[in-house]
Amino acid sequence: MRFWPRSLFGRLLAIAGLSTAAALFFAALTIGHVLERFVMRGFDDRLDAQVAVIARAVRPDGTLDTARVVDLAGFDEQGSGWTWQVDGPAGQHWSSAAEPIAVPRTFARAGEPRHLRHAADFIPGEGRGASGEPLHSRTLAVPTPAGAVVVTAIGPRRIVDAPIREAMLPLLLSLLLLGFGLAVATLLQLRIGLGPLRGLQASLAEVRAGRQRYVPTDQPLEIAPLVAELNALIDQNETGLTHARQHVANLAHGLKTPLASLALKLSESGCDPDGSLGDMVRQIDGRVRHHLGRARLAAPGGGRRVRTLLAPAVTDLITVLLGIHAARAVEPHMAIDPDLAVAVDPQDLDELLGNLLDNAWRHANTSIRIDAALMGTTVIISIEDDGAGLDDAAIAEALLPGRRLDERGDGHGFGLSIARELAELNGGHLQLARSPRSNGLLASVTLPAR
Amino acid sequence: MRVLLVEDDASLAEGIARALRAEHFAVDVAGNGEDGGHLGATERYDAAVLDLGLPKRDGISVLRDWRASGRDLPVLILTARDGWSEKVEGFKAGADDYLVKPFRIEEVVMRLRALVRRAAGHAAARVTCGPLAFDAQLGTFELDGLPLKLTAFEWRVLSALMLRKEIVIERGDLIERVYEGDADVDSNSIEVIIGRLRRKIGAERIETVRGRGYRLTAGQP
Numbered sequence: 001m002r003f004w005p006r007s008l009f010g011r012l013l014a015i016a017g018l019s020t021a022a023a024l025f026f027a028a029l030t031i032g033h034v035l036e037r038f039v040m041r042g043f044d045d046r047l048d049a050q051v052a053v054i055a056r057a058v059r060p061d062g063t064l065d066t067a068r069v070v071d072l073a074g075f076d077e078q079g080s081g082w083t084w085q086v087d088g089p090a091g092q093h094w095s096s097a098a099e100p101i102a103v104p105r106t107f108a109r110a111g112e113p114r115h116l117r118h119a120a121d122f123i124p125g126e127g128r129g130a131s132g133e134p135l136h137s138r139t140l141a142v143p144t145p146a147g148a149v150v151v152t153a154i155g156p157r158r159i160v161d162a163p164i165r166e167a168m169l170p171l172l173l174s175l176l177l178l179g180f181g182l183a184v185a186t187l188l189q190l191r192i193g194l195g196p197l198r199g200l201q202a203s204l205a206e207v208r209a210g211r212q213r214y215v216p217t218d219q220p221l222e223i224a225p226l227v228a229e230l231n232a233l234i235d236q237n238e239t240g241l242t243h244a245r246q247h248v249a250n251l252a253h254g255l256k257t258p259l260a261s262l263a264l265k266l267s268e269s270g271c272d273p274d275g276s277l278g279d280m281v282r283q284i285d286g287r288v289r290h291h292l293g294r295a296r297l298a299a300p301g302g303g304r305r306v307r308t309l310l311a312p313a314v315t316d317l318i319t320v321l322l323g324i325h326a327a328r329a330v331e332p333h334m335a336i337d338p339d340l341a342v343a344v345d346p347q348d349l350d351e352l353l354g355n356l357l358d359n360a361w362r363h364a365n366t367s368i369r370i371d372a373a374l375m376g377t378t379v380i381i382s383i384e385d386d387g388a389g390l391d392d393a394a395i396a397e398a399l400l401p402g403r404r405l406d407e408r409g410d411g412h413g414f415g416l417s418i419a420r421e422l423a424e425l426n427g428g429h430l431q432l433a434r435s436p437r438s439n440g441l442l443a444s445v446t447l448p449a450r
Numbered sequence: 451m452r453v454l455l456v457e458d459d460a461s462l463a464e465g466i467a468r469a470l471r472a473e474h475f476a477v478d479v480a481g482n483g484e485d486g487g488h489l490g491a492t493e494r495y496d497a498a499v500l501d502l503g504l505p506k507r508d509g510i511s512v513l514r515d516w517r518a519s520g521r522d523l524p525v526l527i528l529t530a531r532d533g534w535s536e537k538v539e540g541f542k543a544g545a546d547d548y549l550v551k552p553f554r555i556e557e558v559v560m561r562l563r564a565l566v567r568r569a570a571g572h573a574a575a576r577v578t579c580g581p582l583a584f585d586a587q588l589g590t591f592e593l594d595g596l597p598l599k600l601t602a603f604e605w606r607v608l609s610a611l612m613l614r615k616e617i618v619i620e621r622g623d624l625i626e627r628v629y630e631g632d633a634d635v636d637s638n639s640i641e642v643i644i645g646r647l648r649r650k651i652g653a654e655r656i657e658t659v660r661g662r663g664y665r666l667t668a669g670q671p
Contacts, residue, residue, distance in 0.1 A: 253503060256530035257459045260552035264465035267555055285552050289532065296533070316538040323547050324537075327564060347535045354534025 008197070009190055016186040024179050028172060035167050039160045040136075047138035047153040048122055050075055050084055054151045055142045062089040062146030071096060074155070081133070081156030089147025125152075133158065196220050200227065207234060248295035252288050259285055293418045296351060307450040308346045310372055310379065311336040317354050318370075321361050330364045336372040342379050343450035344426045352422040355415035356383050356430075356443045363387030363441060374449055378428065381445045386438035395432045416443075423447065451566055451609055452476040452627050454498040456486030456512070457528070458505050466499065466528075469555040473589060474605040475562070478631040483507025490516050494626040495523050496566045496610075499558065502529040502540070510543045517544035524565035528558065563589055570613035579615040580668035582651055586613070593651055600650070603628060603643050611656065611666035620663040 004011050050072050057068035064086050074082035075096055085095040125137040134157035141148040196219060206212040214231045217224065263281045266272040311334070318332050342349065360368045364385035372381045390398060398416045420430040428447040435442035453475050457463035460481065467477040478493070480486035483504035490498055490512065498516075502509035513525055524546045529536075532550040540548050546569075547561050567575065567586035575587040583592040591598040591608060600608060606628045611619060621640065628643070629635050644664060648656055657665045 253530035256551040257462055260530075261459060261462040261465055263552040264462065264469065264555055268465075268469075281552060292532070316542065317534065320534070320537045320541045320548065323541055323545065326547065326568065347533065350534040350538060354537070 009194055012190050012194075013186065016190075017183070020179060020182045020186070024175050024182075028175050031171055032164075032168055035171075036160070036164055039163050039167075043136065043155060043160045044122070044124065044138055046072070046074070047136070047155050048140075050082075050153040051122065051138055051140045051151045054084055054086060054153075055140060055149075058086070058142045058144060058149045058151070060144050060146070062144045062149055063092060064088065064094045064149070066094065069094075075153075081129070081135070081158075082154070084151070084153045086152075087150040089144065089149060126157075127154075129156075134161070136160070196223050204230070245295050248292060252292040252295075255288050256285070259288070293351075296347075306343070306345060307341045308344055308349050309338070310340045310342055310349075310381070311338045313346065313349050314353060314357075314370055314372075317350065317357050320354070321357055324358075325361045328361065328364075329366070330361055331367045332370065333367060334370045336370065336381075337374075340372055340374060340379060341450045343448040344428075348422050348426055349447075352419050352426075352445065353381070353383075355419040356445065359415050360385040360387075360441065360443070365440075367438075369438070375446075377449055378446050379449045381447065382442060383445075384435040384438055384442040385440040386435075387440040389434045389440045390432065391434075398432065399430075419443075419445070451496045451562075451606055452478070452494070452630070453562060454478050454480065454486065454490055454493070454495045454523075456480045456483070456490075456498065456504065456509065457501045458482055458503075459501075466555065466558065470559065470562070471602070473559045474600075474602040474609075475559075476606060476628060476630045476633075481505075483509060483512050487512040487515055489631065490523065491519060491521060493631060494623065496627060497524045497526065497562050497569070499526050499528050499562070500545075502527060502531055502536075510539060513540075513543045513545060522569075524569045526558070526561055526565060528553065559589075560587060563587060567613065572613065577612055577615070579612060579666055580655065582612070582655065582666075584609065584612045598650065600647075604647055604650070607640070607643050608647055608651075608666075611664060615666045616668070618659045618663050618665045622663075624663060 005014060053070050053072060054064070057065045059065055074080055075084060078097075083095065083097045085093065085097075087093055121140075123139045125139060127135050127137065129135050135154050136157050137152050137154045139150060139152040141150050143149075200215065200219070200223060203212065203215040207215060214234060215227050217227055217231070219227045259281060263278065263285075266277050266281060272278050314334055314336060318334065322332075344352070357368070357370070360383050364387050367386055369384050370381070372379055399420050400417060416430075416432070423430040423445050426447060428445060431444045431446075433442045433444070434440075451474070453470060455463060455467055455470070455477055457466065457479070458481055463479050463481065467479050470477045478489060478495070480489050484506040486498075486500065486504065486509075487507055489495075500509045500513060504512070509527065509529070513527075516523070516525070525544065526547045526549060527540045527545045528549050528551065529540075530551045537548050546565050549557060549561060563586055564575075567577070572586065575585060577584045577586055581594045582598075583595075584590075585592075586609075589605075589609075591600060591605075591612075607624060610624060610627045625635060625640050628640065644656055644658075654669050655666060657667055659665055
């Protein structure tokens, strides 16, 4: 069984709500009590005065000298609810009421005449009249040589109840308003107080989406250590990934040199008459390259999306391709705004466009066009060659990992699929189609602009 | 054609050197970046094959130093690093071509020949001089349309002369392009090779320019 809500907001709200309600309840109770005592004191003073007047009329033999009894204001009116009565030690009874009212013996709280006989203080009492109206009494035991004479003055309770009610109503309303105010303040406090936590969640989401490298460190004191730990964790994660990538790269590079030696030895006459061993070497090479490419894809490149200018990157790649494919007379035409930039890690961009340009170079007859245009928040880069192009089935095939449509040269065989995965990893996509202009292959890469 | 091969894997270096020598190249092998850098900076080579991951000094810094000191020999980077950013870095450092391991040795030979030919200013693969024709891509010579059989030394001398036809090549320059660094060079041996070549292609094709060197010429029409 769960007593507490799962959310911090809920818990804090529950605690604040409960404690505020308890405080308000206690305040209402205390103030009400104080108010009642204040009003009651005036009431009691009036009853006590009447009792004192009657006490003076008590004779030493325990009887009442009625001639000396003076009825104070209220007591002099019949049916006003104000009465007094005197009980003598010999069972005599005097009363201001025309007909003696049956005030039970237990009317006085102290109750027992035995106690009253020796008491010198006024004893308060509560009771109900003949018609059920609430009454309040004050009783004094007057000691005489004949015994104690019990003098009781009784007043109607409504005399105090009405002012108490009148005072309590606005008081309770004020307390209610105060409670409402406190509730609003609590909500505000929780909202403002827990705001940094929501901000932290949003910042972490930004980090995860790759729009931020770190969680901002400008945080409240209580959260700052947590943010510092989070950022350290991000660093550790990145370092771990970099290490892992480096190990994969080292393994791949470490394998390639002996693989090159092996391929060379096999190519020397007599070692591999049917070429099957050479095929195996090529298979190993293909797998090494494939997994090296995959390891590069797993890079946290998205985690540090930087502004990479497109034109210089393409120019550099064209220089490389002009060198590598110097034997092929292919002329590149580039039309890219020099200020156009994408939110892609420079290495990812090189890998993506390098593979596409290399593919275009291999298949072009005479020329390649490279265009780029800004479309809202994305940049569309088009690379089209004037080669034979691919039909729809071949396009679908070309995007499958490890497929190689072209057996010429040292093509990676999965350049297009790697390019597609890189584009998607960086929040974009790659489309292949037949170029309407040159009839060759048109590769369109959409990448986030920066 | 004399090539500097900078490769730290001894077995691979030996294999490449053997294959290149079989294609008549003179090959000097350096097993680390420091030796390779020094050889490339001080000796005359027609081209260099440079690995990047080298002990003592990285291939990229070796290449940068060559370029900074004005060494313009064509350089083919032969490396396991196959990232496009790495290729860009290689070309920015001054590479002329880039090949990723493992490779087909025919590819290395073809690319080296193309690099040397282009460095000598020949755009087309076929270079002719009178009745003599040189296919710089395949590395074959023809005389009057018939294949010309040459020894390795003869091939090196004739290809050097052919790529600089009608230009005088100094004798020392020619010797440097023909012999490997550790070869015992007899000062008269180049004359012996020139003599044998003259007998094969016609004495008038190779002129001796006294005090300077040799020139391959198509002769007077």
